[in-house]
Amino acid sequence: MSEPDSDKVDLRSEIPRFRPAAPPPSFGEFVENMRRLQDLAVCVDATDEVYQQARDRAAELVELLAPYAAREGKGPANRSMDLPGRGSLLMPPFHVEKFDEESVVARGVLRRYHLGGGGVAHGGVLPLIFDDNFGNVVYAAKRPISRTAYLHVNYRKVTPLDVPLIIEGKVDRVEGRKTFITARLTEEDGTLLADGEGLMVQLLPGQP
Numbered sequence: 001m002s003e004p005d006s007d008k009v010d011l012r013s014e015i016p017r018f019r020p021a022a023p024p025p026s027f028g029e030f031v032e033n034m035r036r037l038q039d040l041a042v043c044v045d046a047t048d049e050v051y052q053q054a055r056d057r058a059a060e061l062v063e064l065l066a067p068y069a070a071r072e073g074k075g076p077a078n079r080s081m082d083l084p085g086r087g088s089l090l091m092p093p094f095h096v097e098k099f100d101e102e103s104v105v106a107r108g109v110l111r112r113y114h115l116g117g118g119g120v121a122h123g124g125v126l127p128l129i130f131d132d133n134f135g136n137v138v139y140a141a142k143r144p145i146s147r148t149a150y151l152h153v154n155y156r157k158v159t160p161l162d163v164p165l166i167i168e169g170k171v172d173r174v175e176g177r178k179t180f181i182t183a184r185l186t187e188e189d190g191t192l193l194a195d196g197e198g199l200m201v202q203l204l205p206g207q208p
């Protein structure tokens with residue numbers, strides 16, 4: 001059992017240092033099964049008997065995992081660089097393919113879980129993809145640790161599910177503490193789905 005008092009850690013008191021994780025071998029399959037579960041949870045149309053069984057099995061899983069809840073930066077989720085979305089269920093399953101001072105490129109798919117309506121992605125998922133890219137761009141460009149002050153997304157076309165997507169972001173300009181970033185979300189053939197612009201502001205000492 002690890003970090004039983006994790007809920008008492010005040011994350012606002014420090015900026016956690018990011019360290020890549022070497023997850024146990026089964027962690028990736030666990031996360032992928034959880035993603036499939038998320039896809040199913042938002043699409044199944046089952047009987048009450050099936051929901052009762054699902055409820056009970058989900059409760060068993062919660063009981064199994066609850067004792068291992070750990071503070072931020074301790075478990076492998078969000079730090080497993082070889083897994084889609086770094087092994088975090090919050091993140092859409094994208095892989096970073098390029099990470100340098102020129103740009104950060106990631107490729108992935110949106111799935112049934114990310115459905116908005118009419119068979120295409122929920123608009124709210126795209127800012128998450130852009131924000132994560134902006135954070136990576138700041139890091140890759142060796143800019144100081146920063147937070148998003150604003151993020152603007154232009155939706156140019158509806159974003160399909162189950163189709164490879166590519167996001168590429170780069171530093172547009174730097175003004176003191178401010179790093180302005182631009183990014184584009186495309187399909188593999190270059191079709192532009194959305195573009196975005198964001199301002200990342202360098203944190204001052206003591207800022208959470």
Ligand SMILES: CCCCCCCC(=O)SCCNC(=O)CCNC(=O)[C@H](O)C(C)(C)COP(=O)(O)OP(=O)(O)OC[C@H]1O[C@@H](n2cnc3c(N)ncnc32)[C@H](O)[C@@H]1OP(=O)(O)O
Pocket residue numbers: 015131135145146147148149150176177178199201202203204207208
């Ligand atoms: C540590 C984790 C790193 C990974 C981050 C990944 C990306 C994220 O998702 S971060 C989470 C989402 N973002 C947040 O929660 C941020 C919440 N906001 C804040 O913390 C603060 O408002 C913060 C840090 C952005 C700026 O605060 P503060 O240091 O007081 O900045 P402030 O002095 O007002 O402004 C600095 C400059 O930025 C400009 N600025 C700040 N906010 C904005 C804005 N929304 N629009 C335009 N300009 C802005 C100011 O005008 C000022 O410009 P100049 O230097 O030319 O006068």
